[in-house]
Amino acid sequence: MKSPFYILCLLTILLSCKENKDNSTKKSKAEKDTIAKKIEVNIPSNGETDRDLSKIKYLEQEEFIPFMKEYAKDNQESIVDVETDFGTFTIQLFPEPVLHKANFLRLAKLGYFDTTVFHRVDDNFVIQGGNSDRMATYQFRKAVGSYLIPNEFNKKYPHDYGVVSAAKYADQNVSNASSPFEFFVVTKPDGAYHLDEDHTVFGKVIKGMDVVEKIDDLETDESEWPLRNVGMVAKVKR
Incomplete structure (x- = not known):
């Protein structure tokens, strides 16, 4: 025992x-x-750089307009370089679509576009960017907010070749409101004027349309998604 x-x-x-x-x-x-x-919280941008999304102000629809008007006063840059694997093209942002310009600048400065790709290519019509199937893009959108941008179409800026315009969600298109995240560049040589009034033009490619055309020539699947991912890095210049 x-x-x-x-x-x-x-x-x-x-x-x-x-x-x-x-x-x-x-x-x-x-x-x-x-x-x-x-x-x-820390979402990799294109798999390289961590970004602290906890510091981003989340915007609801009702606070979007006053926030962006104030943001526009302190952020008056108008030149943005978009770097891609095919080279760099330069966008000049127009002053009149105040909300669209301010929103684009904010997302570029936050680094949102750096997580995205050109996800739609319709040859000789448009190339569209600002989305991807990456978790980083999804998490970034959740951090930025839930809102649409009111239509700011100006007859002064029709859908000429090379302009930059805002995409929109068909199922939320109550008043032609724009997606805050996605944009497209018109590649139709004679313009895409049937998009006037339905979409807001807020800028124009002033350098590097040859780069845009290279992306426009990419082979796509049936949904117009390029077979080769083309990422981007948006840098606000001045």
């Missing part, structure tokens, strides 16, 4: 092991929670 002292020692050892296991489990869970939080 084992002595009471032996049994007591054995019980102490077993309890100590259980406590260590419990602490190990708790620590492991805490570590996993910390990692999960980091994944939710």
Whole structure:
């Protein structure tokens, strides 16, 4: 028969092991929670740079207009370079579509476009960018907000060849409101004037249309998604 002292020692050892296991489990869970939080907050841009999305102000529809009007006062740049694998093209943003211009500048400065690709190519019509199937893009959209941009079409800026215009969601198109995230460049040589009034032109490619044309020539699948992903890095210049 084992002595009471032996049994007591054995019980102490077993309890100590259980406590260590419990602490190990708790620590492991805490570590996993910390990692999960980091994944939710730090989103890689094109798989290279982490961005802290927790610092981005989330916008609801009702606060969008006053926020963007104030943002426009402090962010008056009008030149944006869009770097791609095929080269760089330069966009000049027009001043009159104030909300569209400010929104585009904000997303460019936040680094949103750097997570996206040119996801639609309709040869000799448009190339469209600002979306992707990456988790980074999805998480970025969730962080930026839930809103549409009111139509700001100006007859001064029709859909000529080379203009930059805002895409829109057909199922939310109550008043021709624009998507805040997606834009397109007109590649139709004689213009796409049937888009006037339905879409808001807010800029024009002033340099590098040859780069745009290279993207426009890419082979696509049946949904007009290029077979080769073409990412972008948008840099606000001045």
